[in-house]
Amino acid sequence: MADAISDLIVRVALHDRAAFAALYQATSAKLFGICLRVLKDRAESEEVLQEAYVKIWNSASRFAITSNSPISWLAAIARNHAIDRLRARRPDPVELDEDLAGADESPDPERLLISAETGSQIEACLEELETQRAGAVRGAYLDGDSYQELAERFSVPLNTMRTWLRRSLISLRKCLEA
Numbered sequence: 001m002a003d004a005i006s007d008l009i010v011r012v013a014l015h016d017r018a019a020f021a022a023l024y025q026a027t028s029a030k031l032f033g034i035c036l037r038v039l040k041d042r043a044e045s046e047e048v049l050q051e052a053y054v055k056i057w058n059s060a061s062r063f064a065i066t067s068n069s070p071i072s073w074l075a076a077i078a079r080n081h082a083i084d085r086l087r088a089r090r091p092d093p094v095e096l097d098e099d100l101a102g103a104d105e106s107p108d109p110e111r112l113l114i115s116a117e118t119g120s121q122i123e124a125c126l127e128e129l130e131t132q133r134a135g136a137v138r139g140a141y142l143d144g145d146s147y148q149e150l151a152e153r154f155s156v157p158l159n160t161m162r163t164w165l166r167r168s169l170i171s172l173r174k175c176l177e178a
Contacts, residue, residue, distance in 0.1 A: 035049050
């Protein structure tokens with residue numbers, strides 16, 4: 001059976017339509033089963049099967065008789081095409097955003113209280129830092145300024161700004177833990 005299918009694939013590579021019809025007749029049930037297992041939808045599996053046979057027609061010349069089992073080669077084409085279709089099914093992120101648009105994202109009262117307490121603790125700890133360093137921390141972590149922008153604003157070298165921020169964060173952590 002494998003030799004007969006190999007012969008059919010070789011003839012399909014020469015664009016022999018009769019060989020292609022015979023190949024389809026001999027292998028379509030198996031390849032359809034593969035597509036159906038992957039996609040779990042009969043109509044879509046039928047469509048993917050037809051597209052897989054178009055790929056087989058176009059790439060039959062790449063089949064190597066000595067290295068591949070003909071059924072394995074055909075099955076790989078069908079399976080890979082079915083997997084590609086499955087991946088293409090994924091919903092757009094926009095759809096997810098629309099579903100979440102109605103969700104209430106506001107924090108509950110307990111979280112608001114904890115957040116307010118944490119915010120005032122951070123502000124108190126920032127007040128303990130030197131004015132310029134506190135300004136740099138606010139710029140980097142609250143305003144989203146880059147290290148380069150902060151270095152220019154405070155007229156210090158870039159590495160100095162990095163050191164300021166690292167040391168300031170260490171001081172803030174110690175203050176918050178106390």
